[in-house]
């Protein structure tokens with residue numbers, strides 16, 4: 001039985017739940033890993049994470065399905081992406097099988113915090129890994145922690161699935177050959193100034209362009225882009241410096257194999273954005289958030305789908321993806337992992 005929360009009015013915030021998972025790396029190996037009720041972390045003041053931001057994280061969700069099961073969506077891909085993030089940050093790999101076991105344990109231990117079917121809320125799961133031992137010269141730590149907590153959340157953007165307005169950022173998020181393709185904490189630290197500035201100016205998010213030429217669309221601070229052409233094709237930007245979104249990869253599969261649409265994953269020039277019929281942000285937190293308007297230094301791109309509703313193709317993609325996640329539509333093989 002779920003605890004008594006106002007599920008329909010949850011924002012995207014942190015609510016402490018009873019259990020989290022922790023494993024520690026020392027002397028070249030990971031500890032067994034266990035659940036704990038203690039949400040506090042005690043660290044040396046000189047920990048690698050505190051001094052040189054040696055940390056990466058993940059984000060995935062658990063859902064209550066129509067028939068009352070609790071499931072997670074493609075957690076194997078989060079485990080693999082965390083391996084890639086760890087490798088790039090000189091963090092020891094946390095094994096995929098252990099990652100999946102941790103997801104199962106954390107969700108099961110907090111099952112009364114998984115929002116009920118149809119409530120509009122979900123359980124957001126946050127795995128993270130960081131250097132915990134002291135480093136003062138710039139080098140990787142010797143010891144690490146892998147942790148995972150969960151928190152019930154509502155929509156990432158206020159207003160739920162109402163179209164948002166974003167602006168082209170004057171700040172860059174990720175350099176060519178940098179860390180944009182992994183989920184490093186540092187990518188988010190450097191986006192904070194730009195997001196505060198965007199919010200102050202009345203925008204919901206930043207659209208980042210490629211740092212080298214500022215001609216290609218990259219992504220936002222927390223989601224990939226998905227565009228729809230006037231003749232109904234799905235187009236998603238390809239770049240080595242954006243995060244390979246699991247939601248975007250799943251949506252492209254859904255569009256092509258379930259909805260029979262044409263999908264193009266290719267570099268997208270900002271110039272061509274004005275010609276698209278629909279635009280959305282996709283990610284675990286964002287699900288698909290429709291974009292109604294993009295502000296670019298005094299000019300505006302207004303999508304024909306407008307500022308009141310999701311465009312029809314975005315809606316079809318949204319309904320199919322959330323239908324799969326909530327058990328209304330059969331899932332492709334291996335996409336759903338049931339929590340027993």
Ligand code: PLP
Pocket residue numbers: 059219220221222223224243244245246247248282283284285
């Ligand atoms: N891009 C960035 C920068 C993100 O932080 C996220 C969120 O995880 C995404 C894209 C979407 O990725 P996913 O669909 O795997 O959640």
Ligand code: COI
Pocket residue numbers: 058059060221222223283284285286
């Ligand atoms: C996610 O969608 O899981 C993310 O990590 C995005 C984050 C900005 C909340």
